[in-house]
Amino acid sequence: MAFPHRPDAPELPDFSMLKRLARDQLIYLLEQLPGKKDLFIEADLMSPLDRIANVSILKQHEVDKLYKVESKPAVSSSEQLCFLVRPRIKNMRYIANLVNADKLAGRTRKYKVIFSPQKFYACEMVLEEEGIYGDVSCDEWAFSLLPLDVDLLSMELPEFFRDYFLEGDQRWINTVAQALHLLSTLYGPFPNCYGIGRCAKMSYELWRKLEDEEDGETKGRRPEIGHIFLLDRGSVDFGPEVTSSDKSLKVLLNAEDKVFNEIRNEHFSNVFGFLSQKARNLQAQYDRRRGMDIKQMKNFVSQELKGLKQEHRLLSLHIGACESIMKKKTKQDFQELIKTEHALLEGFNIRESTSYIEEHIDRQVSPIESLRLMCLLSITENGLIPKDYRSLKTQYLQSYGPEHLLTFSNLRRAGLLTEQAPGDTLTAVESKVSKLVTDKAAGKITDAFSSLAKRSNFRAISKKLNLIPRVDGEYDLKVPRDMAYVFSGAYVPLSCRIIEQVLERRSWQGLDEVVRLLNCSELAFTDMTREDKASSESLRLILVVFLGGCTFSEISALRFLGREKGYRFIFLTTAVTNSARLMEAMSEVKA
C-alpha cells in the first residue's frame, strides 16, 4: 500500500548521531554548573528538547525543578538557576528582572544562561544595560539540527521567516552556515551545490568561508551526499499558500511508527481504506486465538501479542486523528474552499473567488484562512485590483479588528499581498528593476521598488514549468502520477519542480527565463567540484535546504519524485511550516 522505495535507492545516512551530539553537549553544559539547580526552559525549546532528552536525564545531572520561561515571575528556592533560552530580548529582560529582584532582596545565587543555538550581541547588550552582565554566565548550546524523521532535519527556527523575509535581519545566516558546516564535517563534502535566492547565496558564501577557515577536515573524504540544494522561501514562495490534503499531526510521528510510516505520504483519500484494511487484519489475527491449544496459545502470547497490542494502539491513534481531520474538513465548507483555491490557481472565476473570500471575511470565519486566501489571490493575480484590495481590507479590519492594519502593511512589505499597479508599463519597469537588483545596487533602490520587484509572475512561471498539470479525465489519487498528487492533482509545488528541473540538467541551464521571472537573475548558482570520488549511490542522495521553512506537502512531493527517479531526498529546513503559520508570522496582533 505504501509506495516502496526502488530497490536501488541509496541508504540514508544515520542522523541519530546529531541527537546524541546535541544531548552530550547539553549534558556538558549542565555539568558546568555543578550541584543542584533549577532549569528554566523557553517554551519553544521544550518539544525539541523532548526529542533528544527526557526528565530523567536532566535529573541525573542535578536539575531539580523545571520551569517555563514566561511572563509570570517564578518562585524558585534553588541556589543555582540555569536558563535555557532562544537569544531573544524579552528573555533577557525576564532574566534581568529575576536577578535584579534577588539583588534587591540581598540574595546571591548563581545564574547561567544557555543560548540555543547561539547568543546574539543584542542580548548581551541588554544584560549589560540591565546591570547584570558578569552576574550571569553565558554559554551556547549549538543545537541547530533536530532529526524529526529519518530524512528530515529541522532547525526549529520558525522566526527565521519573519526575521529575514520581513525584517531583512540576517542574524540566522550564520546559524545556517554553522549547521551546514557540521553536516559536511559529519557526512563528508558535498560535491555538487545548487542554490537560488539571496538568502541561499549568502548562507552558501558564509558556509564556504567557514570551510576554508577550517580546511582539511573534509578533504579527501568520500562524499556521502552527492548534491546539496539551497532554496529561499522568499523567492520560491507560492507553494505553501495552497491547502494541502496531506495529513499532519501534533503527535510525535515519524518513521518509527510503523502505521504512520505507511500512510504518511498518502493522499488523504487513501488513508481510510488503508486503515480499514489494517483493522481487519488485526481483527483476524486476534481471532486466531480461538481454537488454539495451550501450546499455541503460549506461543501466541509470547511471540505475537505484544506486537499486536502495539499495532492496535497505533491504529486507534491514527483512526482518532483521521476522525478529527474529517470533522474539521466537513465543518469548514472544505469543498468550497478547495474549489476556490483551485480556481485561483488556474485563474478562472476570479470574481466568484473574490466574493467567496469576501463572504469568508464577513462571516468572521478563521482570520488566518481569510488572509491566506487573499494572499493566494494576490500572488496568482499579480496583486489585487485596487478596488478589491480596498474593500477586502476594509471588511477584514471590520471583521477581525482594526489593528490588522499593521498585518496588511507587513504583508505588503513581504510582497505577499499587494495592490495591482495601474497599467502595463509597470511590467517593463519591473523587469528593469529586477535586472538592477544585484547585491551592490540593492542598497540603493528604494523600498518601493524592491517591493515592486518582489511582485510575482505566477501565471508565466506556472505555464513555463507546467505547475498545473493538464489532467485528462479523473485524477486517480490512489495511483499518483506526478508530484501534483499532494494537492489532489491540481498543483505541483514550485520549489519541487525547480529542484526536479535543476537535478535533471545538473545546472540552471535553460532555466534562465524562470529564474528571471523569479527575480533571481543574479541569485541562482551552481558549484561543482570535479572530483569523482562520489559513488553513484551518493550521487542519488540529495540534501535540500529550505531557508524560511518547508511544508509537509513539499516533502511528500519530493519523496514521490525520489521514488520515481531512484533518488532519495534529505530535507533540512529552518522549520516545518504551513501556510497558516506563515500567515501568523506576518500577523502583528499577538494573542
Place this chain on the structure above:
Amino acid sequence: MNRTKGDEEEYWNSSKFKAFTFDDEDDELSQLKESKRAVNSLRDFVDDDDDDDLERVSWGGEPVGSISWSIKETAGTSVSNHEGREQLKSRNSFSSYAPLPKPTSTYSLSSFFRGRTRPGSFQSLSDALSDTPAKSYAPELGRPKGEYRDYSNDWSPSDTVRRLRKGKVCSLERFRSLQDKLQLLEEAVSMHDGNVITAVLIFLKRTLSKEILFRELEVRQVALRHLIHFLKEIGDQKLLLDLFRFLDRTEELALSHYREHLNIQDPEKRKEFLKTCIGLPFSAEDSAHIQDHYTLLERQIIIEANDRHLEAAGQTEMFRKHPRKASILNMPLVTTLFYSCFYHYTEAEGTFSSPVNLKKTFKIPDKQYVLTALAARAKLRAWHDVDALFTTKNWLGYTKKRAPIGFHRVVEILHKNSAPVQSSVFYGSENDKSEVPLPTDITGVCQSGGRCGHKVELSHQVQVP
C-alpha cells in the same frame, strides 16, 4: 476516542455534507467508521497496564513523563496554588514525578542510546567536547596567554569581524575615526552575519551622533534594515521614529507610532493614544481606518460603561436572561455590531449602542449588516425579527422577501440555531435579487427539492427533526 456512543452517532449523522470531491466518499466514511468499531471492539483484549516499550502520549501530544509534560504539570500547580509554598515546593520537586507510570520507558530516548547514559561514560564525552570552545564570557582570569591578544589593538577590520562572528570577546574601541567605523561596518555586511552587523551597529549607535549614523546608513540599506529591526526589538521607539523622520518614511513613521497602542491596556488611555494617531501621515485609506478605530473604541467605552451598570443593577431582563460573557472593549466592529443586535436591537438610531447607528457611523455594507443581525437574532430565536430582516415593502405596498446574501447562508445560520420550520425566511428564493413573492413553506421546499440547485442544497441541510 472516549466519545460516547451517542456523540459518535451524532457525528456520523451530521457529517452528511460533502467534504470531498470523490464519488465514493460515503464509502470511505463508512470504512473509517467500521475500522474504528473493529479497533474499539478489540479493546477488551488489550489491557493497558502491561509494560511494553510503547510511548504514551497525552492528548496534548506530549509523551507522558516528557519534559514538556512535566513543565505543564509544574505550571499547573503553581498557578492553582499561590498560598501553600511548602506544598508547592514539594509538588514541584522531581521526587513527585517518581511514581509516574513509566518515567524510564519513554522510547523517545533512553532506549535509543542505551548504554550511553551510564554515568561513567560522560567522562569521555566531556573529554571529547573539551576542545569545542566552552565560552564563559564574564571571568577572564585563568585564560591561556594567547587569549589576551583579544585586547590588543592590532586587529584589522576583517579580523575583528571574524572574531565577532565566532563569538569571541573583541573590543571595538580602537575604531574611532568615521572611516574606520564605516570600514568595520562594511566588512560586517560583506560577511552576511546579521548578528555581527548588529554588534557593529550597537557600537556605532553609541559612538556616533544620530545625524551622522542616520546619514551613513541611508546609503547602506542592509545595515539600515538591521538597525530598524534592532530598535524595534529593544523598543527604542524614540530613536526609531527619529530615524523614520530622517529618512522621510512618513508612512512607516505613522504605522510605528500606531503600533504602540497595542501595549496600552487601559481603554481610556488607549483611546487617548489613538486620538494622537489621527493626524499622522497615513495613506488616505489608512487614515480613515485609524479614525474608525478611534471612534469604535470611543463607542465601546460608552456602551461598556452603560451596560455594565445595567447588568449590575439587575433590572434589565435582557441582561438577566443572557448575562454578558465578555466585555465589548477592543472587539472588532462586526463583533460590536453583533453585540448591539443582540442586546440593543430595538433602540432608536439616536443612541450610540443601536445597530442602526453603528451601521451608519461605520458605513457597514448591507450584506455584512444583514448577516450579523441575522446571526444575532437567530441566536435569540427572535424569529419575528429574522422575518422582518428580509421583508421589504415596495411602493405598491406589497411585501417581498429579499436578502443581500445567499439564501443558502441564511438557511445555514437558521439551521444552526434550530429555527422552526414555520419561519417564513425558509421560503428561500433561488435568486437573491429576484423579488419573487415566496408562497411555499419549508416542508414544501424539502418535498420539491431537486427543482433547482439552491433548493437541493436547502433540502440537504434543513432536515429539521
